[in-house]
Amino acid sequence: MHRVAKNTSLALFTASALTLTACGGSGGADVGAGAKQTLTVWAMGTEGEKLADVAKDYEKAHSNVTVKVTPVGWDVAHQKLVAAAAAGKLPDVMQMGSSYLGEFADMGALEPVDTKTFKQDDFFPAAWKQGAYDGTTYGVPWYVDTRVLFYRTDLAKKAGLKGAPTTMADLQKAAEAYQDKAGTKWGLSIQPSGLDAVQSFYPFLYSAGGAILDGDGKAVVNSAEAVKALENYGSYFTKGLADKTFRPGYDVTKDFNTGTVPMFFSGPWIVGLLNDNYPALKGKWAVAAVPSDKASVSYAGGSSLAISADSTHKAAAKKFIGYLTDAKGQADWYRRTRDLPANTAAWQTGELAGDADMNVFRKQMETSEALPAQPKGTEITSKVDDAIGAVSQGDSSAKAALDKAQSEIEGLVG
Structure with a gap:
């Protein structure tokens, strides 16, 4: 699908x-x-x-x-x-x-x-x-x-981890442990840039208490909470925990199967893909809620x-x-x-x-959030895609990137 x-x-x-x-x-x-x-x-x-x-x-x-x-x-x-x-x-x-x-x-x-x-x-x-x-x-x-967290349980044991990470701080520690102790190439797969990078960013943004638009449709994407979330997201790339190369059409399940990637966020259709395409992986992976920051909130x-x-x-x-x-x-x-x-x-x-x-x-x-319906919804999220790409590639700070997005989105929502 x-x-x-x-x-x-x-x-x-x-x-x-x-x-x-x-x-x-x-x-x-x-x-x-x-x-x-x-x-x-x-x-x-x-x-x-x-x-x-x-x-x-x-x-x-x-x-x-x-x-x-x-x-x-x-x-x-x-x-x-x-x-x-x-x-x-x-x-x-x-x-x-x-x-x-x-x-x-x-x-x-x-x-x-x-x-x-x-x-x-x-x-x-x-x-x-x-x-x-x-x-x-x-x-x-x-x-x-x-979206929820998919993670390799067998590699988690090698990494000395007990269960799924429950906080955003634990998520980054787990990514480091997978690399250092289980020998994975990456710690977490998140999209660095390109169309719909915002969907990968949403669990970080919403869990931190941030949003793109508030309930009245007003742009709030450069709030302190949103900046904190993008700083956290960007740190995976600066620390080498996530691949900063954007690959259109990338199939994370292949790297999840080989152990190159031990964790990623995705949707329910992945469960069927893993069961059908990688039956030998059964019992070696699990799903868990988005790790909490202020709360556990997904897209x-x-x-x-x-x-x-x-x-x-x-x-x-x-x-x-x-x-x-x-x-x-x-x-x-x-x-x-x-x-x-x-x-x-x-x-x-x-x-x-x-x-x-x-x-x-x-x-x-039950706790997931959605962008309020807007006539220019796709244009709005594309501005956040641009901000994510600027941060992941080291071209901008999170604050500067989101200030730019805020200004552009304000022009779209009136």
Whole structure:
């Protein structure tokens, strides 16, 4: 599964997107959920491929509805959505990543969520937050994603370590011990620069009490907490504990398997990759919560499902989204895709309830944070990517790099 894309940060915002104005709600009268109709749905990447199978099952129980699912590659998703919005031809239902939603909500292209039907308390707080913009909810959480620490338990024993590091200070001591006593080349894999380096930085930033934007959408990326977090992050490169060379498409699992890298932060899909590709590694690795600074806080990603403001099939669209996001639908979706349910009730029974690894992710999701939805979300995070690269390469202090990012982000959020 295409993880960078799954977090929807690949797409770059275009000038056309920012100048669009949508005539929300001008699509005419709704035909009603019981009418014979075709519901158009766009979903991205692997989700688009898997959703077609779910749609077939849905049609069996709803004979009046034909669900036409169009899989869209993440590499062209933003462009296609922008073009469709400009032409007034968005699908009835569309997958919205966290970096998209604010942009399209700001255009007026999305229908507000019926919060009497979809309850905020049914979902992880960070997942619900990702579907909200300017005080209104536009997306129903579909699946969630967060980052935890993967570490080699066998090499930890060689290094004289007892269990996973629980604090940020312990994390760096563990990285040093892996190198010095277990003979690993690196102590920790974190992204030094390039697109989406911010995703690697988030656990450090959030755990230190920092943020890019506060709850009011104001830039706060040069706060004392954020500077401390970037100083800590940058120290791994200056001390030779992490590789400062950025390699696009880098597969950390290969180096994790050989022992070149003993620790890294990543998401739930890695569990399956390690089990499938490196069965001999079983019993030699584990997952743990993000080490605490002020707290243990990670990054929240995932996707929401939104309805076009111009759809004439809103009632049917709402029923289909309800099918996908209730506890039963979410458990089924996890079985098909291994996407983590956004609906917390889906974790209480069945396969997920007894999965120790996945429940590390569940616990982390309860405290995870997400960037507030913004029309220029991807541009905002790219400024932090630049700051991270400047620090990792020794071109700037953390304070100077984040002061620069702060100034640039202030110009983007108004």
